[in-house]
Amino acid sequence: MRPLGVNTWVWASPLTDTVLEKLAPRVADWGFDVIELPVERPGDWDPDRAAELLARLGLAASVVLVMPPGRELVAASAETIRDTQDYLRHCVDVAVTLGAPAVSGPAYASVGRTWKLGAGERAAVYAELRENLTPVVDHAAERGVRIGVEPLNRYETSLINTVDQALEALPEHCGLALDTYHLNIEERRPVQAIRDAGSRIAHLQVCGTDRGAPGGDHFDWPGFAAAVDEAGYEGPLVIESFTPDNAAIATAASIWRPLAASQDAIATDGLAFLRTL
Secondary structure (H helix, E strand, O other): OOOOEEHHHHHOOOOOHHHHHHHHHHHHHOOEEEEEEEEEEOOOOHHHHHHHHHHHHHHEEEEEEOOOOOOOOOOOOOHHHHHHHHHHHHHHHHHHHOOOOOOEOOOOOOOOOOOOHHHHHHHHHHHHHHHHHHHHHHHHHHHOOOEOOOOOOOOOOOOOOOOHHHHHHHHOOOOEEEEEEHHHHHHHHHHHHHHHHHEEEEEEEEOOOOOOOOOOOOOOHHHHHHHHHHHHHOOOOEEOOOOOHHHHHHHOOOOOOOOOHHHHHHHHHHHHHHHOO
């Protein structure tokens, strides 16, 4: 069975050392293999301290980047792009400290930034993205880490919504991070999209079609699992959902109602279902 993980966003945002020290033992006790750690702001939590904690618990780590307003790799000032590249390099260095194989997320524009792109402008923006992302991808490759760039749904970005767009937009040596929530919205055939991504898949996040626990929804989970195997992906499946208790993140993720009996249930019910795959 492939490794299974859960993102700390299910319970808290931002992550801190204190929050991680409370959550990580519970995640390990439930039987997860991986805990996913967001780097919202450098300094929110100590990577060395986290690495020691996870080693004691026998948990592996995955790392996700965060793109709030002001983090941009395209259509922005040179200073903003440099600052964003520095932030992404920091995320890579955090992954090295934790022994995480990938850094994943929408590494192109801030979440929620949308604008209409004609064919010519889109091609130009994709060329700019390749130019500005390549130094970060190279920095990661030199350290044994993959960058996984995540397509998001149309309400969160107008830049990269589908696997086909990602394959067109990204440097050839850059990976993809795919999330079943976004696949369900944007791909006509999500299972085929997994196959199309193939060996470029660097990371996979999973949740129900309503952002709750995977399982019990209409997503083709058996087909998904088969396509993941065909793609040769050996990394974890990580449950990503969000707490409604943080107003900023609940608004950003459009979490307007409870998605399960409790936040713990999102993790434990999801884990039980994923084991059946």
